[in-house]
Structure formats: C-alpha cells, structure tokens
Amino acid sequence: xxxxxxxxxxxxxxxxxxxxxxxxxxxxxxxxxxxxxxxxxxxxxxxxxxxxxxxxxxxxxxxxxxxxxxxxxxxxxxxxxxxxxxxxxxxxxxxxxxxxxxxxxxxxxxxxxxxxxxxxxxxxxxxxxxxxxxxxxxxxxxxxxxxxxxxxxxxxxxxxxxxxxxxxxxxxxxx
Numbered sequence: 001x002x003x004x005x006x007x008x009x010x011x012x013x014x015x016x017x018x019x020x021x022x023x024x025x026x027x028x029x030x031x032x033x034x035x036x037x038x039x040x041x042x043x044x045x046x047x048x049x050x051x052x053x054x055x056x057x058x059x060x061x062x063x064x065x066x067x068x069x070x071x072x073x074x075x076x077x078x079x080x081x082x083x084x085x086x087x088x089x090x091x092x093x094x095x096x097x098x099x100x101x102x103x104x105x106x107x108x109x110x111x112x113x114x115x116x117x118x119x120x121x122x123x124x125x126x127x128x129x130x131x132x133x134x135x136x137x138x139x140x141x142x143x144x145x146x147x148x149x150x151x152x153x154x155x156x157x158x159x160x161x162x163x164x165x166x167x168x169x170x171x172x173x174x175x
Contacts, residue, residue: 012038049102053078053095057123064122067095074120099123100130112136118143 010017010025017025028038046052056078057065067076076095100113103125107113114136117127131139141147 049080049098053099053102053123056095062117062119063124064117064119064127065099065124066119066121067123069095070121076121076123095121095123096128099125100128104128104130114139 008019009015010019010028011023012025012028015025015028017027020026021029022032024032024038032038046055056069057067057076059065067078069077071077071094077092078095078098079092080098094113096115097107097113100107107130110132111130112133114129114131115122115127116129117124119127122128
C-alpha cells in the first residue's frame with residue numbers, strides 16, 4: 001500500500017496530523033531531518049550559555065564533544081543563548097567559536113578558533129585554540145587534510161578508468 005500525502009495520519013502515536021513524508025507529519029518530519037529523531041530537538045530552556053552548549057553536544061570516545069546541529073560544511077551551528085527569540089531566529093554562529101568564547105574567553109582580534117582535533121563539529125574547549133589564519137592553514141596542510149582527499153580522488157579516478165577499460169574489452173569481444 002502506498003501512502004498518500006495528506007490522507008494517512010502520522011505514524012507516531014498520539015499524533016493526529018496528516019502524513020507528509022517518510023510516514024510522518026510535517027512537524028515530526030522536520031525534527032527527523034534536523035535532529036535525526038522525529039521526537040528530537042526538545043531541549044529544556046537553558047538558563048546559561050554553558051547549559052545551552054552542554055545540552056546540544058555528544059561526548060565521543062575520541063574526547064571530542066560533537067555539536068548535533070551542523071552546517072553543510074560540517075561546522076556546528078549555534079544560536080547565542082542570551083538573545084530574544086526573534087533575534088535568535090536571525091542570528092547564528094559557529095558552535096566552536098561560541099564554545100571558545102563561553103569557556104575560554106574572548107577571541108583576540110585577528111585570530112581564528114582552530115580545531116586541534118581536526119573535527120569541525122567539536123566544541124571541546126581542550127581541542128580549541130585561537131591562532132592566526134596563516135597558522136590555521138599551515139596546520140591544515142601539515143596534517144595533510146587536502147592531500148588525503150586528493151589521494152582518495154585519484155584512487156577513485158583510477159578505479160573508474162579500470163572499469164571503463166573493462167567495458168571496452170567486452171564490446172571488442174562481442175564484435
């Protein structure tokens with residue numbers, strides 16, 4: 001049986017709203033996409049910057065504190081705590097900068113907040129440091145982030161070329 005949008009109720013118990021996608025109503029589908037859980041995102045109202053930050057990260061075995069709401073580039077997105085709801089809807093910042101300012105202190109002018117762990121979603125203050133943009137680039141290159149990516153892409157190109165050569169041989173055999 002195929003579900004039809006707007007006809008079948010949401011698949012979650014005690015929800016009488018109508019189906020939109022993946023068996024869920026619009027409200028629960030939005031939570032699924034944003035938080036990874038159709039019932040997720042229900043944080044209690046924070047009373048401090050620390051509480052706001054602590055509610056929204058997950059501690060990993062690596063020691064990283066991974067922010068749960070990410071941008072398309074993999075950085076955590078945070079809406080500063082002390083703003084009115086209207087202002088919070090307009091403003092967001094990277095979670096690691098917000099965490100640094102909350103737990104370490106103001107970011108000195110001209111410096112960026114660098115992830116020593118190379119995990120863009122990490123907000124652990126022990127993994128963050130304020131350095132110059134040039135130092136950040138040097139560290140990134142030193143750790144060979146781009147070189148690894150280039151090596152992986154070259155490997156994939158070789159694999160695809162091999163696959164294409166195999167396709168050509170098959171055609172020659174059939175002639």
